[in-house]
Amino acid sequence: MDLSLFPNAIAMTIDEFKAWSHEVVDELGRSSGIKRLVDKATAPIWSWAQRNSLHPLHFGIACCALEMAAASAPRFDAERVGVVYRSSPRQTDVLLVNGWVTKKLRPALRRLYEEIPDPKWVVAMGECAISGGPWYDSYNVVQGVDTFIPVDIYIPGCPSRPEAMIDGFLKLQEKIKVEQQGTFLDD
Amino acid sequence: MAKMWINMGPQHPMTHGLWNLRIEVDGETVTNSEPVIGYLHRGWEKMVEDRTYPQIIPMADRLCYGSSYTWSHVYCLAVEDLMELEVPERAKYIRVIADELQRIASHLMWLAAIGPDLGNLTIFLYAMRERELFMDLFQSLCGARMTYNYTRIGGVRNDTTPEWERDLVRTLDFFEKRMVEYEDLVDRNVVFRMRMEGLAPLSAADAINLGVTGPSLRGSGVDFDVRQDDPYEVYENLDWHPCVQPDCDVYARYRVRMDEMRMSVQIIRDALKKMPKGPVRVKPPRYAPEGTGMARMEDPRGESLMYVIGDGTEKPFRLKVRSPFFVTLSAAPVMVNGCKVADVPSIMGMIDVCMGETDR
Amino acid sequence: MTEVTYLTDAFTIDQVKEKITSEFSSDEVKILDKNKPRRIYCTADKDSILKLCTFLKDALNFEHCSCVSGVDRIDCFQVVYHITSYANRITIEIVVDLPHDNPEVDSITPLWGGANWHEREAYDMFGIIFKNHPKLARILLDEDVQFFPMRKDFKSGGL
Incomplete structure (x- = not known):
């Protein structure tokens, strides 16, 4: 997780903050395994929908x-x-x-x-x-x-x-x- | 209001092929237009200079995929003109029958293509359903659905069978009944006719000067058909007449094509009756003499012409293709300018687009 | 109903040949000795092609330009015109020789609008210049292409 900007977060512009927070959430999801879990749970549904339309x-x-x-x-x-x-x-x-x-x-x-x-x-x-x-x-x-x-x-x-x-x-x-x-x- | 240029194409549901109609619009009105072609140019004329004469027949099939038989036919006619070959009588009749079958199939494809343009999806389903019958006939005659490789220099590849002729007669009977259905669906439909009548006038003088041929020309009231005015094969002996409509508008072009399908049925019936027995093929020489050969015939889209120059070898020195749609498309600005944007699909669809022969 | 007036007077092949020979000298237009039904074969000088075409259109009812093709004969270029008459039911084939280093010929687009794209294509493929053409630009190939593909000294790509 990239926390190099963390102490300065209060001085970020709104765009920088969005990018930073997105990265944090993304990294959290990947490292904790939540993303893989969601992928595994939803993949059959998406795949079914995609291949039939x-x-x-x-x-x-x-x-x-x-x-x-x-x-x-x-x-x-x-x-x-x-x-x-x-x-x-x-x-x-x-x-x-x-x-x-x-x-x-x-x-x-x-x-x-x-x-x-x-x-x-x-x-x-x-x-x-x-x-x-x-x-x-x-x-x-x-x-x-x-x-x-x-x-x-x-x-x-x-x-x-x-x-x-x-x-x-x-x-x-x-x-x-x-x-x-x-x-x-x-x- | 400022005028602006719009590209209709190369990917556009109106185009039915791969080309681009650049139009200048003032609000809803088209004030200027320019077709852009060349997206399918593959150097056909250059490539055939490296092929022997029989090798070119399947390539000629792929010139226009909507009516592939007529293109290999006109190629063989041009080479026979160069080699001064005389084709057996029965082969001529078989060629005429296949030609007219191809004309019906091509016109059905056209009818299927314009249907969705004018907001009538049912006619697409009807026309494609009947087109399959003609595809089946071709398949049992020569083994392929679309690119037949059937005609040969000096005849055709194989003779017809009695079963095929029986199937042919049955299909024609069935098809004539279905024609009534199409006309009920289109000609009696007020919406469909409103989108066609009085649209895109092309006067006879303009059509002749711009080199427009085929159904578009006959829709302008000019009685010119290569089958009648420069007869090839056995069209002189058959009982038929060209279909001409005097109204010069989109509806007239539509009517000409519908009448032509009926006329093709009549020609096939007549040809089946008059067809003699005999051989269907003579052996052509391998090397063509020095000289030139030219043949023209009535493609479903107009007058197609091939001009071949032989130099004494087994490969042609030069083979020029005159594509009917190439010239008709150059007349598109005359038809399109001044109409509304929403009318462009029905005008361009009605001249039966085939880009393979246009770009070559 | 559109009146089709030009179908009134039709000429036979012999009449057409005779009129051409009486109008042009043998240096300008030469009718070849090749007989096929409904066909006339002739060669023309490159300076007299426009005059010949005007004569064909105005006096002899040739109202349809079927085809204009370029040919590279290695030592010279040729332009082959196929011009059809609906009234006479005759097609005339005119062959014009052009020098290889300076392929220029008069455009016939002012006479027949149908020749427009044929001449553009001949320019695109061979680099033959048609003088007085309304828009002589590339039509099938891209604008920025540098070669003329149908010339015999251009080798096709591939295997």
Whole structure:
């Protein structure tokens, strides 16, 4: 616990005091084990809620975007597993990259990724997003989306079928179930 | 009130692809606009210079994922023009049938895409449900749902089976009944029509000068269809006519596409009747001669054209793609300027966006 | 109902060829001996392309510019125009040679608005300059890109 400022606490500005007190409480929770206890108790609840309401960003890039649309259509109905598309990145938790990423798009996609609040996951759908796919010798295509954002699930196929996409989301649910992030996500 | 520029895109529910419409707004009115494209540019034309002629067919499929068959078809037509190959009669009929099936599937995708734009989610569900039937037909014909790799230089890959033809006829009968349902849902809906009628007028003179082709041009009352005016394959022998609407507005473009789906059903039925028996493929030469080849056809979005230059090797020297939506999008400022911001999705959705072919 | 007036007088291929040869000398425009239905193939001099296009549009009812493509022939650049007539149902293919060190040609955007983005793309990919173009800027690549990718001396990246 950092108590170096303790005798001078009375002379702190309000912002300094907030930062200092937050640090003290944080340290107290961690060292006493309360944080871990709360994490352990709440993690199954959060994990259950997160994995059953995966909201990907409504962001179609290329061929796989049509399969993404077909997956939410009546025959495949991805909404059964909780996949509902949202148009604003602030309301989503999954970034579904479904196509090749060009050098002109890369900054925009990186920015979209950063706009999504934590916890967030990235799914690379189709060969182009995984490794560049058929455009391996292009001068303008980024060879794989994992070169600039971390990817959790890869769905192969060119284009991936809707069943494959739903299967990928089920795999992502398993991953969230195993990860079990608690209330204090930074731990 | 000060004017300001807004970016609609690249991530925007209106875009249906990856592009950016920069608009200048004065309150609610759009006063100026500029489309920004290139987010999907992958250097297609450069890459195909390193591929042999048959290797390009699956790449041409991925030019436009909404209507991939028509793009591999126009590529094969251009190379056949270069090599001066004559395709067997039965292959021509199969190509026409696949072409029209692809047109229906593409128009259904368009209908599904504009539905949520105009506040009608049900039409999305209906259209996607019927699109699956056509995907199934393609899947049993050539094994893939979207990127078919079916047409070959000098014919098609495999012949149809009697079971497939039976399924095709059944699907068409079923689909015609469902068309009535769509029209009940859209044409009789006052809200839907209010958002389309009289919107974004594009006069015939403007449309021709700006190079707009396809349903957008026919929605402006110009009777031009490549299938009729520069016929390829066997369209001369079939019983059909282009669908033209004179009103020049968004509703006319909508009507043209709906009529085209019916017309495609009629073309397929007629082609099935007239289809002869015989081989479906001839063997093409490996090396193309020196010279140029050009082919154009009626894509679901307009006139697509490929221009190929051969230099005596097994790879093309240059392959140029004329994308219909590339040109139609350059006319977007003429349609968008002067309307309200809320009308932009219905105008841009109605010209059927496909960015893969546009950026290439 | 929009009146479509230009469909009244249509020319056949022979009439079009004859009118072009009577209007232009053989140095300016040369019609190639290649016969296919509904197609005319010709080459033109780079100074007379604007004159030829104006003649095609005003006198011969060619109202639709299908395509403008650039080609790098290593020793020279080429610009290939495909221009269609709805009335005559003919497509004419015009090939224009440009020197490799100074690729400049007159823009046809004032005639057909549809040529606008095609010419921008040819500039973007080959660096061919179209004089009098309203906005000759990069369209598919970023503004700050320094190379012209479709030139034959540019090697594509990758493996």
